[in-house]
Amino acid sequence: MPNKTRTGKGDSNLAAVNAYLKKNEARFVRELSEYLEIPSVSAQREHRPDIRRCAAWIAKHCRSIGLATKIYETPGNPIVVARTPPVKGKGRLHYLVYGHYDVQPTDPLGLWVSAPFKPAIRGGRIYARGSSDNKGQHLAHLNAVEAYLKTGTELPCDLTFVLEGEEEVGSARLTEFLLKNRKKFRCDGVVVSDGSMPSLAKPALTYGLRGNVAVEVIVRGPSRDLHSGSFGGAVDNPATVLCRMIAALHDRDGRIAVPGFYRGVVPLSKAERRRLAQDPWTPKALAKFVGVPQLKGEKGYTPEEQRTSRPTLEVNGLTSGYQGEGGKTIVPAWARAKLTCRLVPDQDPSRIAGLVKAHLKRICPPTVRVEFSKGHHGGPAYLIPVTEPSAKAALRALEKAYCHPASMVREGGSIPIVSLFKSALGAETLLLGLGLPSDNTHSPNEAMSLAGYRLGARLGAFLWPELAR
Ligand code: BES
Ligand code: ZN
Numbered sequence: 001m002p003n004k005t006r007t008g009k010g011d012s013n014l015a016a017v018n019a020y021l022k023k024n025e026a027r028f029v030r031e032l033s034e035y036l037e038i039p040s041v042s043a044q045r046e047h048r049p050d051i052r053r054c055a056a057w058i059a060k061h062c063r064s065i066g067l068a069t070k071i072y073e074t075p076g077n078p079i080v081v082a083r084t085p086p087v088k089g090k091g092r093l094h095y096l097v098y099g100h101y102d103v104q105p106t107d108p109l110g111l112w113v114s115a116p117f118k119p120a121i122r123g124g125r126i127y128a129r130g131s132s133d134n135k136g137q138h139l140a141h142l143n144a145v146e147a148y149l150k151t152g153t154e155l156p157c158d159l160t161f162v163l164e165g166e167e168e169v170g171s172a173r174l175t176e177f178l179l180k181n182r183k184k185f186r187c188d189g190v191v192v193s194d195g196s197m198p199s200l201a202k203p204a205l206t207y208g209l210r211g212n213v214a215v216e217v218i219v220r221g222p223s224r225d226l227h228s229g230s231f232g233g234a235v236d237n238p239a240t241v242l243c244r245m246i247a248a249l250h251d252r253d254g255r256i257a258v259p260g261f262y263r264g265v266v267p268l269s270k271a272e273r274r275r276l277a278q279d280p281w282t283p284k285a286l287a288k289f290v291g292v293p294q295l296k297g298e299k300g301y302t303p304e305e306q307r308t309s310r311p312t313l314e315v316n317g318l319t320s321g322y323q324g325e326g327g328k329t330i331v332p333a334w335a336r337a338k339l340t341c342r343l344v345p346d347q348d349p350s351r352i353a354g355l356v357k358a359h360l361k362r363i364c365p366p367t368v369r370v371e372f373s374k375g376h377h378g379g380p381a382y383l384i385p386v387t388e389p390s391a392k393a394a395l396r397a398l399e400k401a402y403c404h405p406a407s408m409v410r411e412g413g414s415i416p417i418v419s420l421f422k423s424a425l426g427a428e429t430l431l432l433g434l435g436l437p438s439d440n441t442h443s444p445n446e447a448m449s450l451a452g453y454r455l456g457a458r459l460g461a462f463l464w465p466e467l468a469r
Contacts, residue, residue, distance in 0.1 A: 013153050017461045020147040025454060028143050029126065031061065032453065033119040035101075035135050036128035042077060042102035042169045051077050051165050054101045058163055061139075065146035067161065074173040077102065077165030084145065084159045093468055094158040096190040096427070098417065099138025100167030103130035104442045111444035125447040132439035136448035137193040137456060138163060140434055144460025156468035160185065164417075167194075170214070170377025171417040178417070178424050189390050190421045191463065193456065195411050195433025198280055200451055203402040203459075204409040205394050206431035208309070208383040211343030212414035213353045214375030217242070217360055218336045221368045225321075225330040232331050236367035239320035242335040245370075248363050249313055249356075253299035256313045256341075258359040261352065266345045268309055276410065279304035289437075308410040312342045313356070338375055342412060349378045379416030384428055390467055394430045397466040401459040432459065 021028075040054035041047040055071055055078040062069040062082035069082040080101070106116040106129050114120035116129035126136070138161070148155045162185070164174045178185060197204040221238035222231070251257045268276075283303050287295050297306040306312075320335030322328035341352055357372050364370040384391055391408075398406035411433070421427045434456035440446045 014461055014465070016151040017144070017147040017153050018458065020151050021143060021454070021457050021461065024143075024147075028139075028457070029121075029450060029453070032126060032131070032136055032139050032448075033128075035061070035139060036119040036126070036131055037117055039106075039117045040102050040130065040165065041105050042166050043105050048077075051102065055080055055163075055165055058101050062142065062161065065142060066149040067145070072177065074177060076173040079165070079174060079177055080161070080163040082161040082163070084149070084155055087154060087158065092158055093156075093188045094160065094186070095464075095467065096185060096187045096421070096425075097138070097141050097159055097161045098190055098192045098415075098421075098429075099141070099161070099163050099194060100134045100165065101130075101138075101163050102165040102168050103133065103135070104168050106444075108444060113445055116446070121450070124451060125449050126453070127445055127447045129446050131446055131448035132196075132435040132452075133441040133446065134167070134194045136453050137434045140453050140456030141191070141193060141460040143457040144463075147457070147461060148464075155464055157188075157464045159464075160187070167415065167417070170212075171379070171420075172377040174417055175377070175420055178420060182424055185425055187425060187427050189467070190418075190425075190427050190429040191432060192415060192418065192429050193432045193434045193459075194415055195413060195431055196435035196437055196439060197433055198407075198409065199436065200402060200449070200455060201404045202280075203398040203404055203406045204433075205391055205398065205406065206411050206433055207386075207391070207408045208410040209381060209418060209431065210308070210311070210412050210414050211347065211349060211379050211381035211419070212340055212416060213343060213349035213378035214338070214340045215353050215356050216336065216338050216373045216375045217245075217357075218334055218371045218373065219245070219364070219368050220334045220371065222331060222333050225333050228329045228331050232329075235331050236365065237331050238335040238368055239332055241365060241368050242318075242320065242337055245360055245363055246315055246318075246337060249359070254297050255299070256311065258313070258355050260355050261311070261313075264346045264348075265311060268305060272309070273305065275408070276302065276304045276309065278407075308412040309344060311344050311347060314340055314342075316340055340375065340378075342414065343378075344381050345383060347380065349380055353378075377416060379414065380419045382415075382418045382422070382429065384430070388428050390428065390430060393466040393469060394432060394463065397459060397462040398432070400462040400466075402455055432463075434459065 038054040039050045059069050059071050059080045067082035072079040119128040219238040219242040317338035321332035395406045418429045
């Protein structure tokens with residue numbers, strides 16, 4: 001229920017907007033469900049037609065709610081740009097609202113309770129790949145804008161939605177597109193809902209995200225898989241070598257052993273560490289939540305610091321040899337690993353990729369060859385300045401929408417384009433994640449809570465007047 005005592009002057013015309021949101025709740029869920037049926041996986045080539053279908057679906061939806069909408073073709077996936085109708089008036093603020101219609105791959109498919117692209121509602125949550133990351137989150141904003149437009153309530157800001165199809169693979173095309181069209185996207189700020197808050201009773205503004213960079217490493221041994229009985233022992237095994245190389249990427253204290261990796265890392269301030277210490281997770285609860293017997297990490301840092309504010313190097317995938325049924329006695333010809341680093345200010349993604357590759361080359365024995373292929377595009381970390389006035393406005397909007405005090409949190413995920421909003425457009429980004437930690441993003445059984453979807457639209461309703469104030 002809206003908290004009447006908090007809604008001050010200027011919110012009276014929001015009554016119609018909120019009533020519209022309420023009245024159309026069921027249809028909004030049906031529309032989300034329809035959107036979620038499209039398997040817009042950007043990492044897999046076979047889904048290219050689905051990606052295009054998905055861009056067309058969301059463009060059509062934007063048009064239907066009254067936005068001037070265009071699909072921009074790129075060498076990769078299309079970018080959908082949708083603008084609110086022009087309103088007369090001087091000095092109106094212009095905000096970009098960014099989201100992504102592409103989703104992560106679904107594997108391991110066998111662990112899904114219901115099929116990833118057959119949206120199913122259970123226990124107040126809608127289960128489907130992309131529900132929380134990110135279709136439900138930007139659709140919630142579109143629902144709010146629809147409510148303004150359809151009730152004839154004046155939107156206090158001009159909005160441009162920028163919805164792309166390559167976020168999960170690093171936003172390379174959107175980067176080029178924005179660099180080429182800086183003028184068109186000149187704005188006073190950016191709003192991105194593509195993350196989470198601690199709970200619906202603890203709404204939060206995310207003040208920082210980590211950056212990301214990917215490296216794919218291949219160790220090549222014999223020119224073909226060999227009989228391990230005939231040749232094993234005399235020929236080095238690429239899988240063993242790669243595992244040894246990977247093991248050498250961290251020291252015993254959990255620090256990354258790549259020379260130069262930590263150069264330029266801005267140390268955590270005392271104030272920052274104090275803030276991060278307010279984290280609601282105890283190490284035990286966190287271990288239980290993710291299903292490990294015990295946490296392990298970098299010595300000298302709390303789990304909350306490690307998962308949000310320290311750089312990491314992770315193995316995301318590791319492949320070699322025979323994966324099929326039964327056994328096969330071979331020395332495999334090659335072994336491959338997909339690596340990514342999470343980055344913090346002021347680490348530079350391409351410099352870090354270079355350091356990791358150089359280190360792997362250095363430790364690779366002469367019995368095999370090492371090669372690299374690029375995984376995905378990445379980007380640097382982002383922190384909103386503590387003095388940013390729009391952050392205060394966003395916190396007020398959160399409190400009004402969720403009827404609970406709002407806080408500031410730092411998250412460990414990455415949204416590669418956010419740092420470009422700053423460097424190319426000069427705009428700060430308000431990160432207002434509408435999801436929850438239990439949404440299983442990138443995991444089997446991804447879900448968005450319907451209450452979170454509803455409240456997200458309410459946030460969309462309260463946000464624009466607060467930002468314009
Ligand atoms: N929604 C996430 C980003 C995110 C995750 C924000 C967790 C806050 C908390 C986004 O869709 C994502 O997954 N981004 C990728 C980017 C990568 C492929 C460059 C990520 O973080 O892995
Ligand atoms: Zn994601």
